Amino acid sequence: MSSRSINEKLVALTRQMADAAEAMDFEKATALRNEIARIKGEAPLQEGDPDTVTVGQPPPGAMGLGTQVPVRQPPKGWVKPKKPDFMTKNVKPRAGR
Template sequence: MSSRSIHEKLVALTRQMTEAAEAMDFETATALRNQIAAIRGEGPLKPGDPDTVTVSQPPPGAMGLGTQVPVRQPPKGWVKPKKPDLMTNISKPRGKRS
């Protein structure tokens, strides 16, 4: 295909996508958007792309390296508390019974 025919096809698909979106036919609009992306060489959009919406929470344990979930950082100046020495009596008396 020549670049002119590709451009004409993209313009036609864009117009059809806009009409489908205005008619609230979002499934057709999404299919047309994916066709446009494939013609442009971008490939179909994946769930991690910024233009798509994900509704679910990440699975448990999926936080950290290799995921898109940011790791929370402690506030500036925060110091991790010392662990108690388990060899000492760390329990407090709760009062006396009469």
């Protein structure tokens, strides 16, 4: 299926789900919601499960306060500057040797 036909199908299913919810047919609306989630690649909610958000485990070594803060990324196109060579910087050449 092309992305255009998938998008059209999702729009149609969303419209049908809204119509079913307005008609108080919640079982049909739930089935349509699960079909939309399946097409999008998301896991639908199981029956009896509360609407909860699952939290993944932090990466190894990330413990304590402030570890949920995302790492800042440098701007696009930014290049890390070259490290100076302390062995040759500010060395006067020996004259006459």
